[in-house]
Amino acid sequence: MPQLDDLCSLIASCKMCGLHYFRKNAVCGKGPANAKYMIIGEAPGFQEDEVGAPFIGRSGKLIDSILSELGISRDSIYITNAVRCRPSMNKTPSVKEIKTCSDYLKEEISIVAPRVIIPMGNVALKSLGYVFGKKFPKVSEITGKVILVNRYYVYPQFHPAAILRNPKKNVYFSEGLKMVFTSDSEKLLAEGSVISL
Ligand code: SF4
Numbered sequence: 001m002p003q004l005d006d007l008c009s010l011i012a013s014c015k016m017c018g019l020h021y022f023r024k025n026a027v028c029g030k031g032p033a034n035a036k037y038m039i040i041g042e043a044p045g046f047q048e049d050e051v052g053a054p055f056i057g058r059s060g061k062l063i064d065s066i067l068s069e070l071g072i073s074r075d076s077i078y079i080t081n082a083v084r085c086r087p088s089m090n091k092t093p094s095v096k097e098i099k100t101c102s103d104y105l106k107e108e109i110s111i112v113a114p115r116v117i118i119p120m121g122n123v124a125l126k127s128l129g130y131v132f133g134k135k136f137p138k139v140s141e142i143t144g145k146v147i148l149v150n151r152y153y154v155y156p157q158f159h160p161a162a163i164l165r166n167p168k169k170n171v172y173f174s175e176g177l178k179m180v181f182t183s184d185s186e187k188l189l190a191e192g193s194v195i196s197l
Contacts, residue, residue, distance in 0.1 A: 001106035001112055002175040003033070003111045004028075004029070004033055004108070004111055007028070007104065007107055007108065007111070008028035008029075010104070011026045011027075011028050011084050012025075012026050012028070013086075013193075014028075014084070015105075016100050016169070017085075017096065017097045017100045017101065018097070019083065019085035019086070019087055019097055020085055021091070021102075022085065022086060022087065022088045023044075023049055023085035023086055024050060024052075024086075025044075025049055025050070025051070025052030025085050026050075026052070026084045026085050027052055027053065027054050027080060027081060027085075027086075027175075028052075028054075028080075028084065028161070029051070029053055029054060029078055029080030029081070029108050029112075030053060030078070030079055030080070031076075031077055031078030031079055031080075031104065031112075032075070032078060032112075033078075033111060033112055034074065034112070034113075035076065035077055035078035035112055035114055036076075036114060036115045036116065037076075037077045037078065037115070037116050037117075037118065037180075037181070038077070038079075038080065038108075038109065038112060038114035038116070038117045038118065039063070039077060039078070039079045039080070039118045039120060040080055040081065040082055040105065040117065040118065040119045040120060040124040040127065040128065041054060041055055041059070041079070041080070041081045041082070041120050041121070041124060041159065041160075042081060042082055042083065042092075042093070042120070042121050042123040042124060042159055042161075042181065043082065043083040043084075043085070043086060043087055043090075043093055043138060044080055044081060044083075044084070044086040045057050045059075045083065045086065045090055046090070047058075048081075048086065049086035050095060052060070054079050054080060054081055055079050058160075058161075058164055059159070059161050059164065060160075061089050062160040062163060062164060063079075063160055063177075066173075066174050066177050066178070067177075067181070069174075070164055070177075070178060070181055070182060072181055078108075078112050078195075080105065080108055081117075081124075082098055082099055082101065082102065082105060082123045082124045082126070082127035082128075083097055083098060083101045083123065083127070084104060085101075087093075091145045092123060093123055095126070096128070098123055098126050098127050099127075099130050101104075101127070102127045102128075102130035102131055104125050105128070105131050106130075106131040108138065109131060109152070114152070115152070116152070116153045116154075116155055116180060117152050117153070117154045117155070118154075118155050118156070118180065119139075119154065119156050119157070120156075120157050120158065120159045120160060120166075121139055121158060121159030121161075122138055122139050122159075123159075124159070125138075125139055125156055127154045128154065129148075132149050132150060132184055134149060134197050136154075136156070136197065139156050139158060139159075140158075143154050143156050143157055143158055143172070144156075144157075144172065144176050144179075145195060146180075146195070147195055147197050148195070148196045148197070149194070149196075149197050154197075155176070155180045157173060157176050157177065158172075159172055160164060160173070
């Protein structure tokens with residue numbers, strides 16, 4: 001994956017926004033360069049910053065448990081973040097930080113060319129908006145809908161951290177991921193049950 005490796009080298013030394021002051025490690029995306037699915041989170045947390053890998057804390061474990069129930073390996077999915085450096089005190093990244101870092105997401109999407117993109121949370125959706133030059137509604141308004149943007153199927157979900165704070169939403173989160181990662185999603189996509197943006 002030389003292209004992704006090159007991109008990761010750029011990210012590791014990036015100082016394009018003020019978040020580089022707080023990071024221990026900039027966190028690159030991880031997964032196959034030809035993955036069918038791409039999950040986009042918000043930003044690294046404490047553990048991700050320590051280790052330099054995406055979604056390895058509690059949010060990642062929630063995703064892993066759902067994938068495991070479905071018999072899907074995390075290694076078959078490309079997992080990344082909208083913002084690559086941990087914001088101080090885990091604050092929500094600013095609009096400027098999201099916009100600046102979206103250049104890397106744009107490049108990743110172009111290299112991996114996933115069929116289905118799953119942005120988790122509003123920060124991921126905002127970043128995707130910069131990538132595609134679109135304005136997405138809030139995740140609470142479109143979670144569970146399949147949106148056709150250019151040639152990509154975008155399937156917004158709540159961020160797993162929000163699910164951990166409010167476990168009542170877990171059934172929608174689990175069912176949503178199940179739908180998109182199983183044969184039902186193929187049927188849904190094939191039948192064109194999508195909205196265009
Ligand atoms: S958050 Fe993104 S744009 Fe900002 S310094 Fe880190 S890699 Fe660069």
